Amino acid sequence: NAGVTQTPKFQVLKTGQSMTLQCAQDMNHEYMSWYRQDPGMGLRLIHYSVGAGITDQGEVPNGYNVSRSTTEDFPLRLLSAAPSQTSVYFCASSYSGVRNTEAFFGQGTRLTVV
Amino acid sequence: SQQGEEDPQALSIQEGENATMNCSYKTSINNLQWYRQNSGRGLVHLILIRSNEREKHSGRLRVTLDTSKKSSSLLITASRAADTASYFCATGDGANSKLTFGKGITLSVRP
Numbered sequence: 001n002a003g004v005t006q007t008p009k010f011q012v013l014k015t016g017q018s019m020t021l022q023c024a025q026d027m028n029h030e031y032m033s034w035y036r037q038d039p040g041m042g043l044r045l046i047h048y049s050v051g052a053g054i055t056d057q058g059e060v061p062n063g064y065n066v067s068r069s070t071t072e073d074f075p076l077r078l079l080s081a082a083p084s085q086t087s088v089y090f091c092a093s094s095y096s097g098v099r100n101t102e103a104f105f106g107q108g109t110r111l112t113v114v
Numbered sequence: 115s116q117q118g119e120e121d122p123q124a125l126s127i128q129e130g131e132n133a134t135m136n137c138s139y140k141t142s143i144n145n146l147q148w149y150r151q152n153s154g155r156g157l158v159h160l161i162l163i164r165s166n167e168r169e170k171h172s173g174r175l176r177v178t179l180d181t182s183k184k185s186s187s188l189l190i191t192a193s194r195a196a197d198t199a200s201y202f203c204a205t206g207d208g209a210n211s212k213l214t215f216g217k218g219i220t221l222s223v224r225p
Contacts, residue, residue, distance in 0.1 A: 004156075035215070042202065042217035043157075058212070090156055092213075102147065102159035103204075103213055 002026050006091050006106035013081040013113045021076040021109050023091030029104070031094045032074040036060065036087040037108075043090065049074055081113045117141065118203040118216030126222040133190040135219045137203030138183075144206050146179055147213065148188050151200045160188075160201075193223045 007022045025032065033048035035058075045058030049068040063085060065077040074093075078085060088110050092103040121136045137146070145164045149157040163170045163179045163186065170177050176189040190197055200220050204213040 033212075040217060043215040045212060045214070048212060092157075102162060103149075103157075105156035105158070107156045108154075 004091055004093055004104050004106040006089075006109050008109060009107065011109060011111050013078070013111065015081060015083060015113060017081050019078050019081065021078075021089055021091075021111075023074045023076065023106060024072050025074075025091075025093040025104070026072065027093060027104065028071060029093035029095055030071070032068065033058070033092050033103075034064070034066065034074070034076045035090045035092065036085075037090060038087050046076065046089075078111075083113045085111065086113045087111060117143075117205045117214035118146075120201070120203055120216045120219045122219060123217070124220045124222075126224065127193055128224050129193060129195055131193055133193050133197070133221055133223070135188045135190075135201055135221070137186045137188070137216060139186075139203075139205050140184065142207070143181075146177075146186050147204045147206065148175075148177060148186075149202045149204060149215075151202065151218070153199070157202065190221075193221075195223050195225045197221060198223045 034046040035043040047066040049055045091106045094103040095101045147162045148160045200218045202218045204215045
């Protein structure tokens with residue numbers, strides 16, 4: 001019973017490098033989202049998707065891209081990493097908002113940009 | 115910007131005592147949820163209360179919602195050391211599935 005799987009768990013990048021954070025869920029959830037968690041800031045929404053082929057921006061989308069080609073996967077791409085993107089990233093999924101059900105979170109990716 | 119604001123920011127209690135945490139929000143909501151995060155882990159859903167509900171129970175958890183005051187409280191009864199964690203409230207507006215989180219409360223339960 002995997003739930004939401006994020007890879008990698010840890011990553012160190014140099015400024016200017018690009019990378020993709022992977023997120024996969026096996027619960028057939030329509031809704032998926034990416035958050036970043038910084039000390040004292042709680043969780044802030046980066047991007048979200050309400051279904052395959054549909055994505056939208058959250059509160060802090062700059063510097064990040066997403067795509068949703070399948071129901072299961074929702075990768076987050078950092079285009080050109082900056083030290084301000086040092087954070088812990090969480091992927092979450094849930095049934096559609098119409099039912100407003102609970103969100104299931106992955107274990108997080110701790111990213112350091114040097 | 116955060117929708118929910120939790121209070122207090124940190125809480126330290128003795129095992130067996132009750133812990134009360136509060137959350138206030140600004141705009142109308144469809145539901146309010148509470149999550150727990152153990153150190154270094156992802157968030158785990160605790161309880162969801164809809165805007166037309168006033169109180170809900172789940173085991174040792176009791177959550178209340180006052181939409182007129184735009185506030186909610188989470189009560190953990192008979193706390194245990196294992197309850198030590200950060201607790202977050204999150205509001206859902208129902209329109210587009212987005213959850214908006216507060217900054218969280220750090221609860222420490224002393225054995």
